[in-house]
Amino acid sequence: MRINDRRFALYLMxxxxxxxxxxxxxxxxxxIADSFFKISPFVGGPRDFVGLDNYxxxxxxxxxxxxxWRTLAYTVVVVTLEFALGLGMALLFTTLGKKxxxxxxxxxxxxxxxxxxxxxxxxxxxxxxxxxVGTLLHQAGILQDPNQIGWxxxxxxxxxxxxxxxxxxxxxxxxxxxxxxxxxxxxxxIEAARLDGARAPAMLFRIILPLLRPVIxxxxxxxxxxxxxxxxxxxxxTNGGPQSASETMSLLIYRTMIRFGDPGLASAMGxxxxxxxxxxxxxxxxxxxxPGKDT
Amino acid sequence: xxxxxxxRNDGGKAPSVAAGPSVPITxxxxxxxxxxxxxxxxxxxxRSTRTVLWILLAASLVLYGFPFLYLLxxxxxxxxxxxxxxxxxxxxxxxxxxxxxxxxxxxxxASIINSTQTAIISTLLSLIxxxxxxxxxxRYKTASGRVFIMAALxxxxxxxxxxxxxxxxxxxxxxxxxxxxxxSIAHTTISLPLSIWLMSSFFExxxxxxxxxxxxxxxxxxxxxxxxxxxxxxxxxxxxxxxAFLASWNEFLFALLMTAIRSQTTPVVIANFQTQFxxxxxxxxxxxxxxxxxxxxxxxxxxxxxxxxxxxxxxxx
Numbered sequence: 001m002r003i004n005d006r007r008f009a010l011y012l013m014x015x016x017x018x019x020x021x022x023x024x025x026x027x028x029x030x031x032i033a034d035s036f037f038k039i040s041p042f043v044g045g046p047r048d049f050v051g052l053d054n055y056x057x058x059x060x061x062x063x064x065x066x067x068x069w070r071t072l073a074y075t076v077v078v079v080t081l082e083f084a085l086g087l088g089m090a091l092l093f094t095t096l097g098k099k100x101x102x103x104x105x106x107x108x109x110x111x112x113x114x115x116x117x118x119x120x121x122x123x124x125x126x127x128x129x130x131x132x133v134g135t136l137l138h139q140a141g142i143l144q145d146p147n148q149i150g151w152x153x154x155x156x157x158x159x160x161x162x163x164x165x166x167x168x169x170x171x172x173x174x175x176x177x178x179x180x181x182x183x184x185x186x187x188x189x190i191e192a193a194r195l196d197g198a199r200a201p202a203m204l205f206r207i208i209l210p211l212l213r214p215v216i217x218x219x220x221x222x223x224x225x226x227x228x229x230x231x232x233x234x235x236x237x238t239n240g241g242p243q244s245a246s247e248t249m250s251l252l253i254y255r256t257m258i259r260f261g262d263p264g265l266a267s268a269m270g271x272x273x274x275x276x277x278x279x280x281x282x283x284x285x286x287x288x289x290x291p292g293k294d295t
Numbered sequence: 296x297x298x299x300x301x302x303r304n305d306g307g308k309a310p311s312v313a314a315g316p317s318v319p320i321t322x323x324x325x326x327x328x329x330x331x332x333x334x335x336x337x338x339x340x341x342r343s344t345r346t347v348l349w350i351l352l353a354a355s356l357v358l359y360g361f362p363f364l365y366l367l368x369x370x371x372x373x374x375x376x377x378x379x380x381x382x383x384x385x386x387x388x389x390x391x392x393x394x395x396x397x398x399x400x401x402x403x404x405a406s407i408i409n410s411t412q413t414a415i416i417s418t419l420l421s422l423i424x425x426x427x428x429x430x431x432x433x434r435y436k437t438a439s440g441r442v443f444i445m446a447a448l449x450x451x452x453x454x455x456x457x458x459x460x461x462x463x464x465x466x467x468x469x470x471x472x473x474x475x476x477x478x479s480i481a482h483t484t485i486s487l488p489l490s491i492w493l494m495s496s497f498f499e500x501x502x503x504x505x506x507x508x509x510x511x512x513x514x515x516x517x518x519x520x521x522x523x524x525x526x527x528x529x530x531x532x533x534x535x536x537x538x539a540f541l542a543s544w545n546e547f548l549f550a551l552l553m554t555a556i557r558s559q560t561t562p563v564v565i566a567n568f569q570t571q572f573x574x575x576x577x578x579x580x581x582x583x584x585x586x587x588x589x590x591x592x593x594x595x596x597x598x599x600x601x602x603x604x605x606x607x608x609x610x611x612x
Contacts, residue, residue, distance in 0.1 A: 012431030027461035114545035270457035
C-alpha cells in the first residue's frame with residue numbers, strides 16, 4: 001500500500017486518457033485551429049490567417065446550408081422509421097414470448113454487416129433498369145413500369161432512398177433495446193391496466209410508452225448521433241448526387257477537403273457541425289432523457 | 296455515474312420507472328418472479344391472435360432477411376444474369392466465377408489480411424486501454440473518474456470526418472502513413488469510448504469483497520485485479536472485444552482517408568470496385584459476401600453475448 005487509492009485509480013485511467021487526448025482532443029484542436037486559416041491543399045503550401053472568414057463563407061454557402069437541412073431531414077427520417085419499425089418488432093417479440101428467441105437472433109444479423117456492403121446491396125436493389133425493388137413492385141401491380149420510380153436518380157426522393165440501408169441495418173438495434181426495456185416493465189402494472197379494461201392502444205400509449213421513456217430517449221439519442229454522421233452508405237449509393245440532393249454534412253466536408261482542396265473551409269464546416277451535434281445532443285439528453293429525474 | 300448505478304439496480308437493462316418508494320431494490324429472485332408476471336402481462340393470450348402474430352413475424356423476417364439473401368444468390372449468378380432485365384431471384388446457372396474473379400484481383404486478398412490485422416490490433420489496443428481505465432473508474436469512484444467517463448461519452452459525438460484529416464496528417468508526420476498501425480489507432484478512437492462504458496458496467500457487477508479478500512490474503516491491488524477480478528469479468532471482456540473488432544472490421548471513412556495501397560482494407564476495395572472496374576456487380580456481391588459471412592457466423596455463434604453488450608451499451612451511452 002505505497003500509494004493511495006485515488007492515485008492508483010488515476011494511474012489506471014492515465015493511458016486511456018492520454019490516448020484520447022493525443023488522438024481525439026489534439027486532432028480536434030488542430031481542426032479548430034485550421035478553421036481560422038486559408039490553407040493551400042499542398043503540403044508545405046502557404047497558410048494565411050483569415051480570422052472568421054471561413055465561417056462567413058460556410059454560413060453564406062448554399063451548399064453548407066443545404067447540407068445542414070439534408071442532414072437534419074435524413075436523421076429525422078432514419079430515426080423515426082427505425083423507431084416505429086423497431087418498436088413494432090419489439091412488441092411482436094414480447095407478445096410472442098420466449099419462443100421467439102431464435103427469431104430474435106435471425107433478426108439481428110444485418111447489424112453485423114458493414115455499412116458499405118449494405119449501401120452497395122441496396123443500390124443494387126434500387127438501381128434503374130435491373131433493380132429488383134422496381135421490378136417486384138411492377139409485378140405486384142403497384143407500378144406500371146419497373147423504372148417509374150427513380151429511387152437513386154430522382155432528386156426529390158433520393159434522400160429517402162439513401163436512408164433505406166441505414167434503416168435496414170439498425171432497426172434491429174432499436175428493436176433489441178426496446179425489447180430489453182419491455183422485459184423490465186413490471187407485469188402487475190399491465191395486469192392492473194388490463195383489469196381496468198384498457199384496450200391495446202390505450203395500453204400502448206398510456207402505459208407502455210411512458211414507462212419506456214428513459215429507454216426510448218437513450219435509444220433515440222444514440223441513433224440520432226449515428227444517423228447524423230452517416231457517410232458510407234450515402235457515398236457508395238449516390239456520392240451525394242444527383243445535383244447534391246443527397247449530400248449530407250459528412251459528405252460535403254469530405255468533398256470540400258479532398259475534392260475542392262480547401263482544408264480551411266472544411267475545418268470551419270467541421271467545427272460548426274461538431275458544435276451543432278454537441279448542442280443538440282446535450283439538449284436532448286437534458287430534456288428527453290433527464291438523467292436522474294425519471295424515477 | 297448516476298446512470299450506471301441506476302441500471303445496475305434493475306438488472307443492467309432499463310432504468311425502472313415503476314419502482315416507487317415502497318418497492319425495495321430487487322434481488323435476483325424477485326426479479327425473476329417479476330419477469331414471470333410480466334410474461335403473463337404482455338404476452339398475447341388467445342390462440343388465434345398468437346397464430347396471426349406468428350405469421351406476421353415470419354413475414355417481416357422474410358422481408359427483412361431477403362436483401363442479404365438476394366446478395367448471396369446474385370454472387371452465384373453468371374455476370375450476364377447479374378444485370379438481366381427483368382432481374383431474376385434465383386441464378387439460372389449456379390457458378391463460382393464471381394468469387395474466383397473477385398479474389399484473384401490484385402489487392403483483394405491483401406485487403407482481407409489488412410482488415411483482419413487492423414481489427415485485431417485495434418481490439419487489443421482498445422482492451423489494454425479500456426480495461427484498467429474502466430476498473431479505475433468503477434472501483435474507486437473518484438471525481439476524476441466521473442469526469443473521464445463523461446468525456447469518453449462526449450467523444451462518441453465527434454464526427455469521424457472532423458478528426459479524420461488532422462489524424463491522417465499526424466500519422467503521416469509520425470512516419471506511419473498507410474500502415475495498419477495508423478488505421479488501428481484511428482479505429483481505437485471509435486471503439487475505446489464504447490469499450491470503457493461497457494467494461495465499467497461489467498465491473499459494476501463484481502462484488503468488492505472479492506478483491507478485499509484477495510488483498511487480505513496478501514495480493515497487491517494490481518495482483519488482485521489481474522488474478523481475481525479479470526477472470527470474473529472475462530465474459531464482459533469478450534463482449535467488449537467483439538464490439539471493438541466489429542467497429543474496426545466495418546469502418547470505412549478512416550480507412551478511406553488513411554490508407555493508400557499497402558494497408559487498404561476491404562470496405563475501401565469494395566467501394567473502389569465501382570470506379571476502377573466499371574460496375575462489376577458479380578464481383579462486388581461476391582466480395583461483399585466473403586467479407587460479411589465470417590462476422591454473421593460469429594454473431595450467430597455468440598449471439599447471447601452480443602445482445603447483452605448491445606443493450607448495455609445503448610442504455611449506458
